[in-house]
Amino acid sequence: MAQHAGVDVSVVSRLLSGDPRLSISQATRERVLAAVKTLDYRPNLAARALRTSRGGMAAFVVPEFTNAVYARVIAGAHRRAKEEGYSIVVGESTDDIGKLAREYRARGVEGILLAGATLSDEAIRALGDAAVPIVVVNRLVAGTRRTAVVDYTGASELAADHLTGLGHRDIAVIAGPKHLDTTRERIQAFARRAKASGARIRQVTAKDFSGDAGLVAGRRMLARGREATAVFAPTLMLAVGMLAAAHEAGVAVPEDLSLIALHDAELAKFTWPPLTTVAMPMTELGGAALDHLLKVLAGQDPEPSMVVTPPELIMRGSTARPA
Structure with missing residues (x-):
């Protein structure tokens, strides 16, 4: 391949290994990459592992395997x-997680993408680089730049605009654990935008982001009376749980209560009614997180990664004008 590109073998090796000290012209870089594509080059991972003690393997740790949203994030990371x-x-x-990181290191894992939705900022910061570098996915963590996120502020504002645009002025929000920035960002952005349109906001707290937590929070909210005409759920599974609570209570969605959620997955199309959601660029997030990790492994200290692809409102059957 080096011969095909007209460069020294070391140039090809250093470019493909991401050597930050390599200094070549853009024309040379493009010529090497074109040769890689033309020759359909695939690195010999076993040889690289023997030569560099790097096995070409990363780990993606998720809160639970059943979370449909993270399937898209993993897919994006896998492709990159x-x-x-x-x-x-x-x-x-x-x-x-520290013990898990050490176990992965022993298996040749170079770095970890951590979707630590249930971990506190303190727990994540305490991990440091004791075993392998860690990039936190789908949330910001104070005190570290090794994060990759999407625009939850814009997504929450889009959800607020949708509900207030339909005429809802009494809106409930289901909040996840208060110690997580993902909860604060989504709820605060939604409430700020909805209040600017004259809406009143009340909040019910869920213990986590699961469907079970949404069911429990929904039951508690509906037991207080039906003052709200709409509900904002900051995760898809919280919305699914809320939908079940409404069904139990004989509350018709969307006739009596509109419901919108952040995130989208196949599941949202097959609830009844199908859920209106704000789709997030989760596949792109996975790719951005992997790129961030590779930069760290190359000795860089990049700024937190923000996926700029805008969120998208997916209109389905769970939202309507208030009765």
């Missing part, structure tokens, strides 16, 4: 990893 000659192993989060 494949392009870069890496493979991805997927694991489920535990209470001792």
